[in-house]
Amino acid sequence: MVPAGVAQSEEGAPGPGEARLLASGALLQQIAQASGLLVLLVIVTVLARRLSVAELGAYGLVASLAGYLLVLRNSVASSAVRAMAAAVEPGERRLMFSAAAALYAAVGLATGLLIAAAGLAIAGLVLEGGLARDARVGGLGLGALTAAGIAASVWLDALRAERRFVRAALTEIMAVALYLATMLALILAGAGLGVLIAASGAIPLYSGTLSALVARHGFSRMGVTRTRVMAIVPTAGWLLVIELCNLAMYAFSRVILGAYKTPATVGQFEGPVRAHNLLYALGGALAVPVVPTASRYVATGDERRLGELVVRGTRYTLALFVPLCVTLIVLARPILEVWLGDRYGDGAVALAILVSYWLLYGGLVVTPGFLVGAGRARELARIMIVVAGANLVLSLALTPELGLEGPAVGTALPFFVAFPFVLRLGLGASRARLADVVGRAYLPVYALGAALAAALVGLRLALDPEVLPAVLGLAAGGVLAFWGAYYALVLGPDERALVRGLVGRR
Helix, strand or coil: CCCCCCCECCCCCECHHHHHHHHHHHHHHHHHHHHHHHHHHHHHHHHHHHCCHHHHHHHHHHHCHHHHCCHHHHHHHHHHHHHHHHCCCHHHHHHHHHHHHHHHHHHHHHHHHHHHHHHHHHHHHCCCHHHHHHHHHHHHHHHHHHHHHHHHCHHHHHHHHCCCHHHHHHHHHHHHHHHHHHHHHHHHCCCCHHHHHHHCCCHHHHHHHHHHHHHCCCCCHHHCCHHHHHHHHHHHHHHHHHHHHHHHHHHHHHHHHHHHCCHHHHHHHHHHHHHHHHHHHHHHHHHCCHHHHHHHHHHCCCHHHHHHHHHHHHHHHHHHHHHHHHHHHHCHHHHHHHHHCHHHHHHHHHHHHHHHCHHHHHHHCHHHHHHHHCCCHHHHHHHHHHHHHHHHHHHHHHHHHHCCHHHHHHHHHHHHHHHHHHHHHHHHHHCCCHHHHHHHHHHHHHHHHHHHHHHHHHHHHHHCCCCHHHHHHHHHHHHHHHHHHHHHHCCCHHHHHHHHHHHHHC
């Protein structure tokens, strides 16, 4: 069964209109995500040159709470997008929006309290003196700002549920620009560390407010019924488990380092974590159009499109992630030194380890969003519980002896072990064939990735880049060369035509 007005090819793959919608949505969402990541990197770079290493470590410990403690919001968001997208009738979708808005307000309050409590705990248990005072002020302010931002972000997710991906992405880009202006103004004005920590959580409030002006959805108390709320909550419960697992893996690495080592060690880990979060955030951006699309396919019983969504998603996301991972691994030390300074070069091994598992998981980027849209979040949550438990045990065991490399190994190793189980789950839910995924996605990308790694190693040994233009040129040149080769050698004629059409339109 095919939704009205959507073309489909004879093989069951998305037709030109549907493929263009998904591709443009993913592309614009990547641009929005990339702009946000670029802004965060700019801010961290400026702070690294204005703060001491210990102060930067304190900033990272508390400011990161705005991202890592969004577990309630992220779990409700994906489930709410799924529920709103599955409501094909516009009137019912508006009522479902009201139910989602009520949940977002409650989740915002709970998250704000969690962030404030965590900031106070870090100030009391990890930091001392002036750093502890700044952490308390920043944690309380960050909690208040995040609570308001989560409540407002329901309008952004309403745009995504309606698959208005371009408008959603544009509002995010505008929000990122406002955030950059705010943070630079505060930094250049000499604002205290506590104020900077509090203001670091402004993006959700900016993007939600701007989306409200675009979406123009009103709140109706009639929509807040038990039936509609329970259409969101069960899936959100399993997504909460997944988000808590992510929190345990990604947020606690800094806390474990701070407990065993010093704030300066946490500061040295900031570079590897931020670079790793580049890949993590890109994965989240790519999953944005997958959740409502998979939900729509499931609602209409379109199994053939579900399978093609997984195969093509794996094919394209691997082509995006593999060259980035290879570049970060081979050029880890020069990238850290020209980015943050010579003091941060010791994090090179941790960076290489931390991003290594994305060489495999780059092909599974769409799988979590696909499984959520297909109603299979419970199975994914069970795997993530095991991964998070192994990560915590390994990090606690290895960090006292290995230092920076301890949390990196503790994160990467469990994901390598879990990879075949996640892959099997995705294939089973979509009924895609393993041979298609391996032959059409993994083999061609890995062949080009090996060639890129060899070329970068040779050029690094020959040139020994130490200044920003040389490192940036080598890194960007390698990634662009990979994508050019992939376009010419791997993509089919229809795929190259789609790429040209997207580039021409944008």
